[in-house]
Amino acid sequence: ETGVTQTPRHLVMGMTNKKSLKCEQHLGHNAMYWYKQSAKKPLELMFVYNFKEQTENNSVPSRFSPECPNSSHLFLHLHTLQPEDSALYLCASSQRTSGWDEQYFGPGTRLTVT
Amino acid sequence: SQELEQSPQSLIVQEGKNLTINCTSSKTLYGLYWYKQKYGEGLIFLMMLQKGGEEKSHEKITAKLDEKKQQSSLHITASQPSHAGIYLCGAVPIAGSYQLTFGKGTKLSVIP
Numbered sequence: 131e132t133g134v135t136q137t138p139r140h141l142v143m144g145m146t147n148k149k150s151l152k153c154e155q156h157l158g159h160n161a162m163y164w165y166k167q168s169a170k171k172p173l174e175l176m177f178v179y180n181f182k183e184q185t186e187n188n189s190v191p192s193r194f195s196p197e198c199p200n201s202s203h204l205f206l207h208l209h210t211l212q213p214e215d216s217a218l219y220l221c222a223s224s225q226r227t228s229g230w231d232e233q234y235f236g237p238g239t240r241l242t243v244t
Numbered sequence: 245s246q247e248l249e250q251s252p253q254s255l256i257v258q259e260g261k262n263l264t265i266n267c268t269s270s271k272t273l274y275g276l277y278w279y280k281q282k283y284g285e286g287l288i289f290l291m292m293l294q295k296g297g298e299e300k301s302h303e304k305i306t307a308k309l310d311e312k313k314q315q316s317s318l319h320i321t322a323s324q325p326s327h328a329g330i331y332l333c334g335a336v337p338i339a340g341s342y343q344l345t346f347g348k349g350t351k352l353s354v355i356p
Contacts, residue, residue, distance in 0.1 A: 132287070161342070172248070173332065173346040186343070220286055227342040230275065230294070235286035 133157065133158070134236035136221050142242045145211060151239045153204040153221030162204040164196060167218040167238070179204060180227045196208040211243045248335055248347035256353045265350045267319045267333035268271050273313045275336030277344065280329050287332060290318075320352075328354045 134155045143149050155162065164176040178186035179198040193215075195207040204221055218240050222233040245256035249268045257263050267276065275294045279287035291300045294315060300307050302319045320327055330351050334344040 136286075143326075170348065172348050173334075173344075175343055178342065213339065218284060222287075224342070230292075231342075232289050232292060233342075233344070234289065235279075237286040238284065242285060 134221060134223055134234050136219075136236035136239050137143075138239060139237065140240045141221055141243075142244060143207050143208070143211065144244055145213070147211075148207070148209040150208065151206040151219055151221075151241075153206075155202055155204075155221075155223040155234070156224060157234060159223040160201050161224045161231075161234065162198060162201070163222040163224075164204065164206055165220040165222060167220060169217075173220070174176075177206075178227060185227060207242075211241075213243050216241055216243045248333055248345055250331075250350050251332060251346035252350060253348070254351040254353075255348050256355065259324060259354055260322055263320050263323055264295070265331050265352070267316045267318070267347055269314045269335055271314070271337070273309065273316070273335050276307075276309055276313075276316045276339060277334040277336075278307050278316070278318055279332045279334060280347070281332060282329050290331075323352075323354045325354045325356055328352055 137152045162179045166174045176190045182198050197205040203236045218238045220238045223237040224231040224233045247270045251266045275290050278290040280288045291307045296311040296313045298309045306319045309316045330349040332349045334346045
C-alpha cells in the first residue's frame with residue numbers, strides 16, 4: 131500500500147464515547163500532521179509531529195489527544211467531544227517540517243458527533 | 245496572521261471552457277501551494293510556486309504567482325469533468341515555515 135491511509139473513513143460517536151483515528155504513511159516521511167476541515171471554514175492545522183516529537187499544538191482542546199509512536203503512524207484520540215467537533219479530519223505527512231516540502235494528504239475521516 | 249481569499253467561491257462551467265481561480269493574500273507569500281480535493285476526500289498536490297513571476301504547468305492546468313507575491317491564479321484550459329472538485333490554495337507564511345495557511349476553497353463543477 132502506498133501514500134497516506136486513514137481509518138476509519140467514517141465515524142459516528144456520541145458525546146460520551148472514546149474513539150481513535152489512525153493514520154499511516156508509507157512514504158518514509160519524518161513529519162506528520164493532523165488537520166481539521168469544517169464546513170465553510172479554511173483547513174485548520176491541529177498538531178505537528180517531527181521525528182515522533184510534537185512540535186506544534188495549535189490551541190487544540192484537550193479532548194483531542196494525539197499520539198505518534200513512530201514516524202509512520204499517527205493517532206488522534208477523541209473523548210467527550212462536542213457536536214461542533216464534527217468535521218473531516220485529515221492526516222498529512224512530509225519529508226521534513228519545512229514549508230518547501232509538499233505535504234501528502236490522506237483521504238480523511240468524516241467524524242459526526244451526536 | 246495571514247489570510248487567503250479565494251475567488252470565486254464556486255464556479256460552474258461547460259466542458260471545454262477555460263477558467264481561472266484566484267488566490268489573494270493579505271501579506272507577501274513565501275510560497276504558494278495549489279491542491280485539489282474531491283468532495284469529502286483528501287487533498288491532491290497540484291503545484292507549488294516560490295518565486296515572483298513564476299509559472300508552472302501540468303497537463304491543462306497552469307498556475308502563476310505574481311511579481312509582488314501576493315496573488316496567484318490557477319488556469320484550466322479546455323475543462324473536463326475530471327477537473328471538477330474543490331481547489332485550495334495554501335500559503336507558506338514565512339520562509340521555511342511548515343504551518344500552511346489555507347483559503348476556503350473554490351468549488352468547480354464541469355457540466356458535460
